[in-house]
Amino acid sequence: MTGAAGDPGAIERALREVAPERWAAYETLLRALAEGRVWMLLWHGTPGSPDAQYGNMEIGGMGYAPCVTSPEQLAASGWSRGHEVISGLEIANALYRTRWGLWLDPHRPGGGVGIPWADLRRVAVGLDRLPAGPLRISEPQLPAPAFYAVLQQQAGEVRPLRSLRVAWVQPALGEPYLAVGLDLYDTSPPSIEAARALVLRAAAQAPDVPAVSTVMLADEFDPVAMWMWAHGRPVFDRGAQYGGAPGQAGHPQSHAGFGYSAPPQQAPAPGWPQQPWPGYPGR
Template sequence: MSAGEAVEELLARVTPDRLDTYEALLRALADSELWMLLWQGDPGEPDAHYGGIEVAGHGYAPCVTSGPELTASGWNRAYEVVPGRDIAAALYPDHWGLWLNPHAPGGGLGVPWLDLRRIAGGLDRLPAGPLRISEPSVGVESFYARLVALGQRTPVLRALWRAWVRPALGVSYLAIGLDVDGPPENGAEAVRAMMREAITEVPEGLAVGTVAMADGYDPVAMWLRANTRPFYERDAPALGRAPAGDRRGYGYPRAY
């Protein structure tokens, strides 16, 4: 079975309660080619741009999954054939998703930009959505204390955040947000060393992941910034001088 055939076979079986099938569809899309419909211009021309569909306030670029589907769609303008992983990487930074086979019975299927980000960045590296994110309730104070102590000795680290993440598929995990000076790669090795040392305090069976707070497209980082405060801040005022209203806020740095 070719990648294109796999996409179409899986597309016919995707239902809201079959997230495993949808995940398999994303894997097939990553390895397939897609026929992107050009609303204006020809491939490679400066004025060429894809068509657009808006659903529930979100933008999607329409495409078809094979030559036969292109014929069935009746599309009579230009198009270009693009590897799935490449088009995913091109669309998600502008918060655009893909709409597969809009001419098909039922209107086809939309792939949101967050899933395109997973296709571009690696499906095994990023958790399957939709994610349920909340403040953590697991009792791992020694782990947090170790992170704070090590963070104070890691000059590139500005702040540490935490959240509990429940992916649509796979195990729930404790996410640690890492806010570092400059581009994340600058202090990558120092931060990795910090996490390797601190992880020894994590009880067996508890999964822990990290998220770069500088990643403006990561849903966990976005949730953390919108809903919580860091549990360690390098430049925070000393506890004794903090405004009274701040001391009881979630995650305010405290002495361990």
């Protein structure tokens, strides 16, 4: 058994309040998961054994490992194979790195609740450090010529900087903001600091620009960085010519955030796990 539960019933209470579009209730569930523990269902093996593998489900084209939220729910599920008790933080950290989500109590009426891997990343990294999903990401449309002018004029002086991309991000909760993606030749602390200082200078000279945040494009698990690579247009590219500010005709305008199903709480089809797949390996 790993981790001690701060409030053994917190996850189940939060789970009962979650419903489509009730994002504040969903955030409460994520916080309860970060402070609690779950009972992971093993399709093969026993806890700690070399052949231990979690069960899995596929919902909306995304993979999830099923779990239950208490000994009572384990009994109610009828699960007759092995299980492993693990802290929410630990399982979140393990699953998101292989882009697996976590499905809570799939045996419940209505199918339980699924937490996609992008939200498990938030649990692992810190809920207050990353925007609440699902994210709506698009190319910025706000006129900010002074902001882009500073970026384009001064970016060449920041030697670790390879390119810059931008996106308009609307979190499920909180205010929208302008994200600036930093593509660096190296990601040492001095290089990151120099690139972020450039963005701060540009924001300071453009008071009409709303909140601005930076994103490391080297982060393969960041949904905003993933969108920028797939759809964003560089506003600075050291190795190529670049045009004016984004938002011109012919460029992508609106896309759902990466790493989220639609919606993340979509119920599974009857019957679970759907197939006896190998599953995500246990510890």
